[in-house]
Amino acid sequence: MKILIIEDEIELLIAISNFLIKGAYVCELAESFAKADEKISIYEYDLILLDIGLPDGNGLELLKNIKKRQLNTGVIIISAKNSLDDKIGGLDLGADDYLTKPFQLSELNSRIRAVLRRRKFDGTNVLKFNEISINTESKTVSINGTDITFTKKEYDLLLFFMVNKNRVLTKEAIAEHIWEDNIDLANSFDFIYTHLNNIRRKIKAANGNDYIKTLYGMGYKFSEK
Amino acid sequence: MKFLTKINRPFLISLTTILFMVSIAGYFVLQIVILDETKESLLEKEYFIIKQIEESGKPINIPPIIEVKEIDSLSLKSPAFTKIYVNDELEDEQVLFLEYSNQLKIKDSCYSIKLRQASYESEDLILMLSLGLFVLLFAAFGISFFITKKINKTIWAEFENNLREIENFSFTGNQKLQLIKSDIEEFDRLNAVVKNLTEKLETDYISLREFTENASHEIQTPISIVLLNLEELLQHDLTEEAFRKIVSSINAIKRLSNLNQSLIMLTKIENEQFNADKTLAINEIVKSKILEYESLFESKSIKVEFVCDQIFKIKMNEQLADVMIGNLLSNAVNHNFKGGNIQISIREKELMICNTGEANSFNTANIFNRFVKGNSRSFGLGLALVKKICDTHKLEIEYRKNDLHCFIIQQKS
Incomplete structure (x- = not known):
């Protein structure tokens, strides 16, 4: 999977690419409009992460160029501006998603995987982890081949865990993923316990293993052991 | 006169x-x-x-x-x-x-x-x-009176027109100030002064706007770097103490970022950078917000009663309407107790959100001020934002405390 990261802040660029390389992606980097434009005209990418606040040009212009040349490339806009106009503008121009800085890598990962699934680069709609499999098209969960009914939030939560398996996720990161920034998070952690307990209960009832580990009461990790 | x-x-x-x-x-x-x-x-x-x-x-x-x-x-x-x-x-x-x-x-x-x-x-x-x-004499005076009146009217027409132009002028709009040139020296001088002033104000306004946006960008980028690095550190095998410290740092940096975004939003509202471009039905927004917050209500076992007999329509910016209702609802949850309830009622030109809660969780006088917190862990910007949004949309917001804590938004007629 080949990803082009366009971001003018070098440290951010390196942090993102290090993370993605660990996830077995092939990354190319561009820190300016000119460089990005050149790369787009030569190579083909499965996904482009595009910071629209570039010093030498408007990222939305770049998006137009991308869509002209590579119709099948997924694009996720990264912006420092939490602006609805920019978001709508970007999505209208053909971007798949819009992520506001600052974001967490687990959230970025989840968005990237969603775009790749939607654009069928993953080849399959089914996400598997041992006995648990999630069909992202029909939005169903099955354990040991049996379909289990999950509520929408439970499904979102489990998918987030599976996409970010072996990663430590803080309660805040989980809450934010579920709520998409819309909420004053101060008192909204209780519901994570509730949902997690429901998920654990449902998986256990279907003879599945509990892969969700609690870390010092502050975070969770979905992993084999 | x-x-x-x-x-x-x-x-x-x-x-x-x-x-x-x-x-x-x-x-x-x-x-x-x-x-x-x-x-x-x-x-x-x-x-x-x-x-x-x-x-x-x-x-x-x-x-x-x-x-x-x-x-x-x-x-x-x-x-x-x-x-x-x-x-x-x-x-x-x-x-x-x-x-x-x-x-x-x-x-x-x-x-x-x-x-x-x-x-x-x-x-x-x-x-x-x-x-x-x-x-x-009467006829002569009458005729001269009407002639003077007519002349005055035509002379002042340009002035009237320019005055209307200035009244309707807004920095957020794309139109430039268009003043009609007259052959009267005093009026032209006034026009020149007004034009100079507005141009000066406009450049100030634009640079302020750019500053806010740039400041936002500049602050969010280092925050992003800190956040990503902390998140990567968290993936290592850590002692409980290190783990706690990193998580608390992540949360602190996230709060800083949210605070920054809220302040930017307040400034943007103050600068009238949000256009009220759509007629929205408050009923629909409330309905979708209730759905969105459903599991949040569940987690605190809060019962929500929603009564809407009439439709409350208003010309408003969609994003701001969303923030306004979202903030009021999360406020009603945050200051509620387990097993409490929330009552929402909508009438024509009125939205009322009431919740159960502790008796003295709010100070009525400064409730809408910035950084005034109840007993929650929030920044105290939520209600300040709601107030500001109301102010810019000709809405009146009032806080009433009887058995319930009530926020009432009414459209001024």
């Missing part, structure tokens, strides 16, 4: 005063002039009567106008004018006459001459003339 009214009113008042004063003065002047004329004509008649007596020796008598009598001796020293009432045989009433009486010696005989002229005719004439004067 409008400028033209201010000019026209004293003009009208002085014209009316002048009109009446001139008419009244005219009446008296005419009276004096006509009395003089009458006296002169009586004296002229006397001259002809004397001449007639000298020639024929016989006096004429046409009472009551001319009465000439032979008398024995002269008793009157000098001729005199008097006003007397004489019985008018035609109309059988007392009529005022001007009487001239004289005694003369003509060819050795003494005569007493009395000449009279009715003065009611001249009274009528005076009145008619005064009235005529009044009507003429």
Whole structure:
């Protein structure tokens, strides 16, 4: 999977690419409009992460160029501006998603995987982890081949865990993923316990293993052991 | 008071005063002039009567106008004018006459001459003339008043137009200020001053706007770097202490970022950078928000009652409407207790959100101020944002505390 990261802040660029390389992606980097434009005209990418606040040009212009040349490339806009106009503008121009800085890598990962699934680069709609499999098209969960009914939030939560398996996720990161920034998070952690307990209960009832580990009461990790 | 009214009113008042004063003065002047004329004509008649007596020796008598009598001796020293009432045989009433009486010696005989002229005719004439004067002046003044008014209107039309232009001008709109050039020096000077001022303000406004946006960008980027690095650190095998410290750092940096975003939003609202471009039904937004927050309500076992008999429609920015209702709802959850409830009711031009909660969790006086917190862990910007959004959309927000904590938003009419 080949990803082009366009971001003018070098440290951010390196942090993102290090993370993605660990996830077995092939990354190319561009820190300016000119460089990005050149790369787009030569190579083909499965996904482009595009910071629209570039010093030498408007990222939305770049998006137009991308869509002209590579119709099948997924694009996720990264912006420092939490602006609805920019978001709508970007999505209208053909971007798949819009992520506001600052974001967490687990959230970025989840968005990237969603775009790749939607654009069928993953080849399959089914996400598997041992006995648990999630069909992202029909939005169903099955354990040991049996379909289990999950509520929408439970499904979102489990998918987030599976996409970010072996990663430590803080309660805040989980809450934010579920709520998409819309909420004053101060008192909204209780519901994570509730949902997690429901998920654990449902998986256990279907003879599945509990892969969700609690870390010092502050975070969770979905992993084999 | 409008400028033209201010000019026209004293003009009208002085014209009316002048009109009446001139008419009244005219009446008296005419009276004096006509009395003089009458006296002169009586004296002229006397001259002809004397001449007639000298020639024929016989006096004429046409009472009551001319009465000439032979008398024995002269008793009157000098001729005199008097006003007397004489019985008018035609109309059988007392009529005022001007009487001239004289005694003369003509060819050795003494005569007493009395000449009279009715003065009611001249009274009528005076009145008619005064009235005529009044009507003429009235017409002249009236016409000049309307002409001045018309001229004023055309002269001030450009000013009016420019004033309207300035009133409707907004920095957020894309239109430039278009002032009409007139041929009046003072107006053109005013236009130049206004134009200079707005251009200066506009550049200031744009640079402020750019500053806020740039500041946001500049702050969010280092925050992103810190956050990503901390998140990567978290993936290592850590002791509990290290783990806790990193998580608390992540949360602190996230709070900083949210605070920054809220402040930027407040500034953007203050700068009117959100356009109220759509007519929204508050009912729909509330409905979708309730759905969105469902599991949040569940987690605190909060019961939500939603009553909407009428539709509350308003021209508003969609993002802001979303923030406004979202903040009010999360406020109602955050300050609620487990198993409490939230009551939402919508009427035409009114939205009311009430929740159960501890008695003294809010200070009524400064509840909408920035950084005023109840007992939650929030920044205290949520309600300040709601208030600001209300202010910019002609909405009135009120906090009432009885058994429940209620926020009422009403559209000002």
